[in-house]
Amino acid sequence: MTQTGSSVRLTVAQAIVRYLKNQFIEIDGVETRICGGGFGIFGHGNVPCLGEALYPVQKDLPLYRGQNEQSMGFAAAAYAKYQLRRRFMFCTASAGPGTANLLTAAALAHANRLPMLMLCGDTFLTRLPDPVLQQLEHFGNPTLGVNDAFKAVSRYWDRITHPAQILQSLPAALATMLDPADCGPAFIGLPQDVQGWAWDYPAAFFAKRVHRIRRQSPDSLEIAEAANLLRGAKRPVIVAGGGVQYSGAAGELTAFAETHGIPVVETIAGRANLLATHPLNIGPIGVTGSDSANAIAGEADVVLAVGTRLQDFTTGSWTVFAPDARLIGLNAGRHDAAKHLSLTIVGDARSGLLALDAALGDCGTDESWTAHAQAERRIWDAYVADNVAHGNRPNSYAQAIGVVNALCSPRDRVVTAAGGLPAEVTANWRTLGIGTVDVEFGFSCMGYEIAGGWGARIAQMEAEPDHDTIVFVGDGSYLLMNSDIYSSVLTDKKLIVLVLDNGGFAVINKLQNNTGQDSFNNLIADCPTIAAPFTVDFEAHARAMGAIAETVTNPAALGEAFLRAKAAHKTSVIVMQVDPYDGWTTQGHAWWEIGTATVTDSPDVRARHAEVEAGRARQRQGV
DSSP: OOEEEEEEEEEHHHHHHHHTTTTTEEEEEEESSEEEEEOOOOTTIIIIIIIIHHHHTTSSOOOOSSSSSHHHHHHHHHHHTTTTTTSSEEEEEEETTTHTTHHHHHHHHHHHOOEEEEEEEEESSSOOTTTTTOOOTTTOOOTGGGGGGGGOSEEEEEOOGGGGGGHHHHHHHHHHHTTTOOOEEEEEEEHHHHHHOOEEEEGGGGSSSEEEOOOOOOHHHHHHHHHHHHHHHHEEEEOOHHHHTTTOOOHHHHHHHHHHHHOOOOOOOTTTTTTTTTTTTTEOOOOTTHHHHHHHHHSSSEEEESSOOOOHHHHHTTTOTTTTTEEEEESSSHHHHHHGOOOOEOOHHHHHHHHHHHTTTTTTHHHHHHHHHHHHHHHHHHHHHHHHHSSOOOOHHHHHHHHHHSOOTTOOOEEEESSSSHHHHHHHOOOOHHHHHHHEEEEEOHHHHHHHHHHHHHHHHHHHSOOOEEEEEHHHHHHOOOOOHHHHHHTOOOOOOEEEOHHHHHHHHHHHHHHHOOOSSBGGGTTTTTTSSOOOHHHHHHHHOOOOEEEEHHHHHHHHHHHHHHOSSOEEEEEEEEOOSSOOOOSSSSOOOOOOOOSOSHHHHHHHHHHHHHHGGGOOOOO
């Protein structure tokens, strides 16, 4: 590096790192670095130049060594989610398979609207050594490679072909990651030769800059129209999504609901917008929801959807709401606000709720409607209390959830994803602290659980080190991706991991059975290519990666083990077998559109196909 007057000579890699190091964000009056550091696995595509640039700044931008690029991306996504999208981590991978491993994680971040910066190696721009190790050759298009696959799963994509390009690319990538409407992963491909090329960069480019998240004010005419619709509603309901938390609007949501007496239901991403004990919290909505929320949503005449993209698990494939119910979409993203001909309010959730509150004045909801919703919630609470109880029953997910829920601290963070656990946590977990539940169901991605727990724990240690990150994971996801147990031990980022072993992919086996089919290739015992089924020793495996580990046989013993894990100073793994058939949450499910066989020799499959089609009667046709 050399500096002359108003310019500084740096390699491309050095310039990228210096730029990131000097970008800050103001959060509650405190300035902090936007980039919390990175996750990296080095290879020939990124270690000679980007690795060289990262070495001197490791105190400012700590680099966590991952075990798998996909899990690094999951960890970065979970970090951003904990930080409410106000901070992010970068991931760096080598060219070829290292970068390709990030594809799934990029898709997860894209689906969940989470910021993540990918700095990935690429083939040589000059093409002089082509074809190089790990290069995919496309005979008719030499510019096409693995990195082009990220265009479908990135909000911002670029390949640096000249050192000057980062003057435009880096600010554009950062602006995308900080934008409430367009937030998502940014990908920057770095050809191996270009990373090391030097250029005289303007010194001003590296000056400290403090950013703030934009709060888009809603249009006054949209507010007036929405307020008029709500004023005439007899049975309004609020659907609270994850955008409420990203806006920092949980307090405003609560106050708005209380002032106007409107029942609130939560999406999966919006779990923990309200405490479980709040009288207007009617429960989670949708396919993996609650009878209480689904009943109220089905009776509502006006639905105010705040900060939600209204995916099919929320809407029951658009059967949860009455066909003639009017929708109001309050969302920072126009695309989400306008779904199903909603009356749109394009703007920040907190600003929108405040503006709606002012427009409504003292307008309230009929107390009988609110009382009816609360009565439905009491019925649901009684069901959950019985569902999580244990005694003379087979071990279940719900029981394990209930045990942990009763013993954890209000600010402990719960992480899960994919399989049967998202449904069971969503339905049975009683929120003790605002914003403490991370159920990754935007992409429903197996393998996120432990990696996401590690990323969340890194963020939690920065803000709430005295609390725990608790991971619920099934045996299927554990076997898919478990190496970040080792990462958590290496980095002294304690996790409590509950491995609930049901002998395979039991939730898909349940779906298979529910569509009239025999069990096939989901539970280990039902795989025709397996010669001798046996049970994995998850305890020994976790202990081999440095964790404290123990196996328990029942929920009571699980509670005792959980308290020991709470008292421990390093990652603890608790294993318990659960029944693959009994103990599922059987209530609270909305209709869900799935593809079923229209022609079959099986009478059971024909019967289930007819049942699925019968549920279509309430499906809204886009209006």
